[in-house]
Amino acid sequence: MGIVAALVRCSFLVNAVYAESGREYGVTAQQGQLLCVLMARPYGMGELGATLRLAKSSLTGLVDRTERNGLVRREADPRDTRAVRVTLTTQGAKLAREFYDETCRRIEELPAGLDPAERDVLAGLLGRVVLDNEVPVVFAAPEEVAPADRTR
Numbered sequence: 001m002g003i004v005a006a007l008v009r010c011s012f013l014v015n016a017v018y019a020e021s022g023r024e025y026g027v028t029a030q031q032g033q034l035l036c037v038l039m040a041r042p043y044g045m046g047e048l049g050a051t052l053r054l055a056k057s058s059l060t061g062l063v064d065r066t067e068r069n070g071l072v073r074r075e076a077d078p079r080d081t082r083a084v085r086v087t088l089t090t091q092g093a094k095l096a097r098e099f100y101d102e103t104c105r106r107i108e109e110l111p112a113g114l115d116p117a118e119r120d121v122l123a124g125l126l127g128r129v130v131l132d133n134e135v136p137v138v139f140a141a142p143e144e145v146a147p148a149d150r151t152r
Contacts (some may be wrong), residue, residue, distance in 0.1 A: 013110060014107060036100050037051055037052065
């Protein structure tokens with residue numbers, strides 16, 4: 001299999017994991033991504049749009065739906081009174097942690113047929129692709145999540 005087919009099929013595989021986890025936790029795959037991004041800190045709408053690579057109208061709809069479900073809230077940006085930040089509610093933080101942990105577990109199983117050395121090579125190569133393309137941190141690696149955040 002060539003690199004293009006392999007990468008595209010891997011993206012479908014990971015998207016399927018997001019969708020499966022989302023169904024289990026009552027959120028869409030996009031809402032799950034939003035929750036995972038917000039685990040680190042509140043984001044302004046512009047910053048969220050750039051991170052999730054969503055148009056303003058798509059992001060507004062996503063935040064609206066997630067807010068109606070009680071998982072996020074908009075709050076005034078202390079640095080700019082005209083702007084708002086999106087932050088997790090208590091319920092949203094709990095769900096985000098559970099969704100994140102379950103999604104990590106499922107993704108960790110995907111390369112189960114590889115031995116530890118092959119997994120390390122794969123992680124290194126994919127990491128380089130991600131860094132070379134300046135992909136925003138839409139899903140922190142478990143080791144990137146601070147211990148204090150892991151106990152929320």
